[in-house]
Amino acid sequence: MDFHISNTNIIAVDAAHGTHPFKGDILIKGSRIAHVGHPIPTPDGALKIDGRNRLVMPGLVNAHVHSWEALFKGRYDNLPLEIWMLYSYPILGAKALDPRLIYLRSMIVGLESLKNGVTCLVDDIIELPVQGMDAIDAVFDAYHDVGIRANVSGHVIDRPFVDTIPYTHEYLPAGLIAETASIKLPTVEDYLHFARAVVNKHENRADRLHYLVAPSGPQRCTKEMLKATHDFAREIKSAYHIHVLETKVQEVSGRKFYGRTLVQYLDDLGVLTDISTLAHSIWVTDDDIARMAARGSSVAHNPVSNQKLGAGIAPFRKLLDAGVNVALGSDGISSNDTSRMLDVMRVAGLLHKVTTPEYGKWPSASEIIYAATMGGARSVQLDNEIGSVEIGKRADLVLFDLDTINFTPQNDLLNHVVYCENGSSVDKVFVNGEVVVDGGVITKVNEAALLNELRERYAAFSEHHKGVEELNRRFEPYFSQIHKRCCGESSELNRYSTSQDEWLLS
Ligand SMILES: [Zn+2]
Incomplete structure (x- = not known):
């Protein structure tokens, strides 16, 4: 399915805009991004997503x-x-x-x-x-x-x-x-x-x-x-x-x-x-x-x-x-x-x-x-395919909901992403043009059932691993001495005080 995200906030991380936010439309055709920028009509067959109060970034x-x-x-x-x-x-x-x-x-x-x-x-x-x-x-x-x-x-x-x-x-x-x-x-x-x-x-x-x-x-x-x-x-x-x-x-x-x-x-x-x-x-x-x-x-x-x-x-x-x-x-x-x-x-x-x-x-x-x-x-040698919101790149995108506590009141969007957001504003996630998170919910597998199965299987593993830990605990006293010795030998490596001293003297 193709998607048309209209009138949204975009941090593209591309050559033209860098991380500077701007408003615009995004069209996803198949696995790739087909349009970023000025408003466009919704193409036949594409699902329109209202992008107001949303922020779209590269995944x-x-x-x-x-x-x-x-x-x-x-x-x-x-x-x-x-x-x-x-x-x-x-x-x-x-x-x-x-x-x-x-x-x-x-x-x-x-x-x-x-x-x-x-x-x-x-x-x-x-x-x-x-x-x-x-x-x-x-x-x-x-x-x-x-x-x-x-x-x-x-x-x-x-x-x-x-x-x-x-x-x-x-x-x-x-x-x-x-x-x-x-x-x-x-x-x-x-x-x-x-x-x-x-x-x-x-x-x-x-x-x-x-x-x-x-x-x-x-x-x-x-x-x-x-x-x-x-x-x-x-x-x-x-x-x-x-x-x-x-x-x-x-x-x-x-x-x-x-x-x-x-x-x-x-x-x-x-x-x-x-x-x-x-x-x-x-x-x-x-x-x-x-x-x-x-x-x-x-x-x-x-x-x-x-x-x-x-x-x-x-x-x-x-x-x-x-x-x-x-x-x-x-x-x-x-x-x-x-x-x-x-x-x-x-x-x-x-x-x-x-x-x-x-x-x-x-x-x-x-x-x-x-x-x-x-x-x-x-x-990972994938910079020609992912990492930015650009025409021709894979549609690997995250949509944040800007109506959450983390983005309210709104000041500098970049600061909100780095210092305010904790994942709870993630609304939709696209990978290869496919919606894999919708409304904050995983779409392709049953999360609750998988977590439940892992909990059930973990008990036996954890019990076994306690024995493994005891077997390997015998190495700890010696490794502790090696750790201490190496930290002492490397103590001259303290670049922070060096660069700080240089700055204070300049
Ligand atoms: Zn590692």
């Missing part, structure tokens, strides 16, 4: 999420990444999940995303103990059924666990190290064989689902894997999605393992390029940022997760000033506890204000909205 792009963690929503708190991972991504004892539970797990991410205005997500799946076809099928099926645009990975790790974190051989007892030797690692051939099979089965399914190439991190993959996955990403026109410098432990790992920063290491391997999206990018040096800008790389910035895990604050202004494309992500549903992008936008707008008293450098609502739309689209 939000969640540039980094892990639906694996959706079962651990609200389960953990006050743990830094390396210790939290012992429980959320257990080293030992995880057993393969029933594909139906995986389906429901991804489904709640899809439901929450759409109801909060996200039309495209990047789901980097770390499936334990190993990702099989049944498991990734279930993720694609969930996103297919709920109607969202999604990029789903094959996350891959091929270095032995104890070699991915500094000082493990110094602190971990030999018995525990021996237990980790049972973890089976894929070869480059194993990974490529699996990835090609997934691409053959799911790539461009429903005209909106894609396979994403995602080597875990430079300290977790061999250089052969880092290079082969980059070649493969080029071949299938995927982004090259990789975790880089989220924590101080990772900052130390670069120097200890490779004698340079992890960004330099990627650059030296030739895999820091225009298709590379670096998740986090917190403990980067000025030289790292210059390299990322020169190569045309993107950053997926996850300010809620980074605070939850105490990881640090990414240098948002420095990245933008250098010309690095910045996208926004929720990160996983345990390290964030939700996938709500409007929360992420609000936090991104606020967090960087406390890093410097130089208020001219604080993020604007316009920059946050750009990062949450076009920035995200660019980070």
Whole structure:
């Protein structure tokens, strides 16, 4: 069906208007936008939507999420990444999940995303103990059924666990190290064989689902894997999605393992390029940022997760000033506890204000909205298709109701979106021209029935997972020491006081 949205408020995020709001009409023909601007008569066969007191924006792009963690929503708190991972991504004892539970797990991410205005997500799946076809099928099926645009990975790790974190051989007892030797690692051939099979089965399914190439991190993959996955990403026109410098432990790992920063290491391997999206990018040096800008790389910035895990604050202004494309992500549903992008936008707008008293450098609502739309689209190589309200682009749109408390009284629309709106004004959401949320309600699946089924199935999993947590708790005292040591070694990395001092002296 075609849709004619008349006389509405538009934030297009296109070259002509940027984020400057204007009034106009929008015509959706099939999966694409056919008109934006001056009033037009409603074409025959199109459904007219009265756009008065509505705001139409490009659908939000969640540039980094892990639906694996959706079962651990609200389960953990006050743990830094390396210790939290012992429980959320257990080293030992995880057993393969029933594909139906995986389906429901991804489904709640899809439901929450759409109801909060996200039309495209990047789901980097770390499936334990190993990702099989049944498991990734279930993720694609969930996103297919709920109607969202999604990029789903094959996350891959091929270095032995104890070699991915500094000082493990110094602190971990030999018995525990021996237990980790049972973890089976894929070869480059194993990974490529699996990835090609997934691409053959799911790539461009429903005209909106894609396979994403995602080597875990430079300290977790061999250089052969880092290079082969980059070649493969080029071949299938995927982004090259990789975790880089989220924590101080990772900052130390670069120097200890490779004698340079992890960004330099990627650059030296030739895999820091225009298709590379670096998740986090917190403990980067000025030289790292210059390299990322020169190569045309993107950053997926996850300010809620980074605070939850105490990881640090990414240098948002420095990245933008250098010309690095910045996208926004929720990160996983345990390290964030939700996938709500409007929360992420609000936090991104606020967090960087406390890093410097130089208020001219604080993020604007316009920059946050750009990062949450076009920035995200660019980070997954979809900027020619989505990210703005433009003729020819996919009709991935969110309509906010401006008669809600969040938009009343109305002042600066951009500020309302970033600082007032919490998702409760989302009226309609279109993906590929299809109405997937109407009146705030999911249209393609039965939300209540799915949530009920997940609740029923979760009890047995949760009970099993308690045992897994106990098995992995044995690592915590040693990881706690490694965390403390690495934080001490990285204490010289305090860019905020440096930039603040420079400003105060100028
Ligand atoms: Zn992540």
